[in-house]
Amino acid sequence: MKQRTTRFIVLFIFAFTQLAFAQDKKSGTPAADIVKKEVQKTESKKAETLDLDPDNVEAQFLNSLDYPELQVVPRASERIQMDGAIESHNGYMMFWPFLAASGTTMIVALMSKNKFKAGKEEDESFRRDADFKVNAAAGLSAAWFGLTYFVSASEPYNSALQKINSIKGRDKKSLLLRERLAEEAMQKPAELIKMLAYASTITNVIVAGSLMDVVGTDYNMYASVAILTAFLPLIFKNKYVENYEKQMEYKRKIYAPVVYTDVYKANSYAAWSPRLVLQWNY
Secondary structure, three states, X not given: OXXXXXXXXXXXXXXXXXXXXXXXXXXXXXXXXXXXXXXXXXXXXXXXXXXXXXXXXXXXXXXXXXXXXXXXXXXXXXXXXXXXHHHHHHOHHHHHHHHHHHHHHHHHHHHOOOOEOOOOOOXXXXXHHHHHHHHHHHHHHHHHHHHHHHHHHOOHHHHHHHHHHOOOOOOHHHHHHHHHHHHHHHHHHHHHXXXXXXXXXXXXXXXXXXXXXXXXXXXXXXXXXXXXXXOHHHHOOOHHHHHXXXXXXXXXHHOOOEEEEEEEOOOOOOOOEEEEEEEOOO
């Protein structure tokens, strides 16, 4: 009796298995589709964990992130907009150290015309050399005036602002694009003017120093003044350079560590003691 019961159970299980297999085969659902559905379910669960829409994951993921460019105050685009008004109305005077250095060199060069060293008035070779140095100093000063005007007239902030304002989106990606373009617009003129400051100082010192070799003793003092004023572009930082450096400084401070001191006890048996704490807040 037990053997018959056992055989009946085995036959029943075998028949049920074959029937289920035949139904699966008839339905024609491949194993790959099953795996694909399971993967989709997993991705949906991940998106739900991040509170994202599975159909728009990239945009929502970007919106969930914070960027230093968007956290800094003022933003780069706001700084460009504020200083763009100054650039439009008074941009040339933003380069006053360059103008003062070049203007002083030009005045000294014009004053040194035909003011030769004592005893060299009749030396034709010396006179030609002196005239060349005077004309070179005046020509260099005029070139710096022209270059300064060209850089200021290009209005780098306002030119970049037109491109930045053309980005109309208000999503995180568009805002980030605006701020990064604004930072690039601040970086380019800052690096250019920093290079021009060194070039202006070096060239004005050279031509002013060359005048001291050909003019009389009474005019050496004026050439010395020209040499001193040649350092003005390095002493007084240009507005473009200052803006970019300040913007980078504010951006670094967003993730800067917080340093403070307090007192603590290592355990219940230890004495109170001071400590220096360095803490990063993200």
